[in-house]
Amino acid sequence: MTNQSAKTGGELLAEALAIHGTEIAFGVPGESYLALLDALVGGSIRFITCRQEGGAAMMADAYGKLTGRPGVAMVTRGPGATNAAAGVHIAFQDSTPMILLVGQVARDMRDREAFQEVDYRQMYGALAKWVAEIDDARRIPEYLNRAFHTATSGRPGPVVLALPEDMLSERVAPPPAVDRYAPLEAAPTPAAMADLHRRLAAAERPLALLGGGGWDAESLARVRAFAEAADLPVAASFRCQDYLDNRSACYVGHVGIGINPALAARVKEADLLLVVGARLGESTTAGYTLVEPPRPRQQLIHVYPQAEELNRVYDADLGIVSDVKAFARALGDLAPLDGSRWAAHRAAARADYEAHIEPLPVPGALQMADIVRWLAETLPEDAILANGAGNYTTWVHRFFPYRGWRTQLAPTSGSMGYGAPAAVAAKAVHPDRPVIAFAGDGCFMMHGQELATAAQYGLGILVIVVDNGMYGTIRMHQEREYPTRVSGTDLRNPDFAALAAAYGAHSARVERTEEFFPAFETAMAEAEAGRPALLHLIIDPEALTPVQSLSQIREKALGAA
Ligand SMILES: Cc1ncc(C[n+]2csc(CCOP(=O)(O)OP(=O)(O)O)c2C)c(N)n1
Numbered sequence: 329m330t331n332q333s334a335k336t337g338g339e340l341l342a343e344a345l346a347i348h349g350t351e352i353a354f355g356v357p358g359e360s361y362l363a364l365l366d367a368l369v370g371g372s373i374r375f376i377t378c379r380q381e382g383g384a385a386m387m388a389d390a391y392g393k394l395t396g397r398p399g400v401a402m403v404t405r406g407p408g409a410t411n412a413a414a415g416v417h418i419a420f421q422d423s424t425p426m427i428l429l430v431g432q433v434a435r436d437m438r439d440r441e442a443f444q445e446v447d448y449r450q451m452y453g454a455l456a457k458w459v460a461e462i463d464d465a466r467r468i469p470e471y472l473n474r475a476f477h478t479a480t481s482g483r484p485g486p487v488v489l490a491l492p493e494d495m496l497s498e499r500v501a502p503p504p505a506v507d508r509y510a511p512l513e514a515a516p517t518p519a520a521m522a523d524l525h526r527r528l529a530a531a532e533r534p535l536a537l538l539g540g541g542g543w544d545a546e547s548l549a550r551v552r553a554f555a556e557a558a559d560l561p562v563a564a565s566f567r568c569q570d571y572l573d574n575r576s577a578c579y580v581g582h583v584g585i586g587i588n589p590a591l592a593a594r595v596k597e598a599d600l601l602l603v604v605g606a607r608l609g610e611s612t613t614a615g616y617t618l619v620e621p622p623r624p625r626q627q628l629i630h631v632y633p634q635a636e637e638l639n640r641v642y643d644a645d646l647g648i649v650s651d652v653k654a655f656a657r658a659l660g661d662l663a664p665l666d667g668s669r670w671a672a673h674r675a676a677a678r679a680d681y682e683a684h685i686e687p688l689p690v691p692g693a694l695q696m697a698d699i700v701r702w703l704a705e706t707l708p709e710d711a712i713l714a715n716g717a718g719n720y721t722t723w724v725h726r727f728f729p730y731r732g733w734r735t736q737l738a739p740t741s742g743s744m745g746y747g748a749p750a751a752v753a754a755k756a757v758h759p760d761r762p763v764i765a766f767a768g769d770g771c772f773m774m775h776g777q778e779l780a781t782a783a784q785y786g787l788g789i790l791v792i793v794v795d796n797g798m799y800g801t802i803r804m805h806q807e808r809e810y811p812t813r814v815s816g817t818d819l820r821n822p823d824f825a826a827l828a829a830a831y832g833a834h835s836a837r838v839e840r841t842e843e844f845f846p847a848f849e850t851a852m853a854e855a856e857a858g859r860p861a862l863l864h865l866i867i868d869p870e871a872l873t874p875v876q877s878l879s880q881i882r883e884k885a886l887g888a889a
């Protein structure tokens with residue numbers, strides 16, 4: 329190369345990522361993007377080498393959730409890109425800013441179905457907010473500028489950029505760099521806020537519901553102050569339980585899977601729903617029954633950062649296109665509301681919530697509710713709890729009072745396996761905070777190999793595997809729909825403690841509630857010293873839900889048949 333100042337596409341890409349604030353990238357290497365990997369050598373971006381691209385993409389999602397900035401994952405073409413899909417889907421459904429960089433075949437081989445070639449625009453068309461392929465290294469600053477803005481503006485979400493191999497290695501005269509991205513913000517109009525104030529002031533049984541992307545701790549503190557001043561009951565949408573400190577007298581519970589029936593009734597009977605940031609998806613609305621499309625019975629004020637989402641499913645009485653941060657600021661400017669009319673309603677809803685999180689005894693020697701309540705008392709406030717999908721999540725979601733923004737990492741897409749990789753990313757972002765992943769025996773096997781990543785980088789996470797020897801959630805549905813006909817849901821598991829030990833993690837087997845407490849203390853001491861740990865909890869298969877045993881679910885279904 330004669331031109332000394334020329335740079336490779338990989339170098340320009342690494343520079344652009346650094347300009348936009350990327351500190352960590354999660355990935356699995358591939359020969360399709362060697363020039364990008366090369367550009368990371370000696371640079372400011374830390375590359376965390378993962379064991380499967382799904383885990384890498386989930387880590388990028390968790391990074392995006394924790395920092396509010398796009399999490400970056402790097403994967404190879406074909407199999408790498410297809411493995412990463414679950415993480416991109418999570419980021420889409422959770423409105424998480426994320427950028428997935430995918431190696432691609434060389435430009436002169438495109439459209440021949442060359443080795444591992446995939447058309448990412450088609451493949452990721454329905455899973456990502458934006459998909460593009462960068463054909464010209466000189467346009468990298470332009471594409472990255474758009475990628476960071478697209479991932480963070482309006483409804484945040486994942487962006488996929490395909491990178492032809494020869495584009496990454498080509499040397500070009502560096503184009504002018506761009507400044508660091510600054511997400512754009514839509515704010516509510518004064519007229520909309522005045523309308524909101526009028527409607528709230530006239531309500532008898534209002535209920536606020538928080539969820540979705542784009543929040544930060546400061547905005548949520550503003551919402552909390554507004555709610556507490558107005559005595560307004562506030563609920564969390566599915567898996568957004570850490571948005572409002574659950575100890576606030578205004579917090580009335582989780583509108584998600586396993587909803588408190590008393591809260592479900594209150595959502596239905598509310599005369600005004602103030603929904604901020606949440607889409608009102610299937611899980612939050614109990615299959616579109618608590619709030620019925622297209623004309624809910626409740627008066628609906630829907631605040632959302634993207635106009636297209638408003639009036640898409642629900643015809644709102646007042647739709648407000650606004651970023652949640654700007655909306656939270658505007659709430660602070662409203663004239664005070666007199667909450668005396670609904671104060672008793674709020675207090676009753678709060679009492680229902682408090683009763684609902686009291687542990688209930690279940691079959692067996694291991695009582696998950698007691699363990700989770702003990703954890704809530706023992707863990708510092710900033711501890712981060714991650715999980716994937718399965719009935720084991722019910723114990724955490726129901727009995728753990730979340731106390732701060734982003735102390736919960738849980739996918740609304742219900743993607744199994746998310747807990748362990750999310751915990752790895754959380755520990756990389758917040759080395760000083762305790763990070764605990766909950767996983768089922770089924771869930772852990774999906775991305776549990778990222779324990780090796782935790783061990784490699786000295787990331788002291790604790791994974792709590794709740795082992796009931798089955799894909800419990802599906803068995804539950806099976807017993808409801810096809811009682812006694814067990815099909816495809818039994819699991820014969822490895823010895824999880826031995827498996828963790830093989831990864832270099834500290835581990836222990838726990839069969840009784842009282843064994844958990846000392847085992848936890850030892851595991852956390854190991855984790856604090858930078859060694860990942862795993863506790864293998866054996867739970868009675870009968871203890872399938874906090875309220876109904878497996879046999880009770882079966883008997884009920886047989887009785888109804
Ligand atoms: C990736 C993925 N595959 C399948 C499912 C369907 N699914 C939901 S929960 C579940 C079982 C989870 O089993 P486990 O982790 O052992 O938890 P348990 O329900 O037994 O507590 C399955 C298979 C899913 N949500 N995600």
Ligand SMILES: [Mg+2]
Pocket residue numbers: 718768769770794795796797798799800
């Ligand atoms: Mg299980």
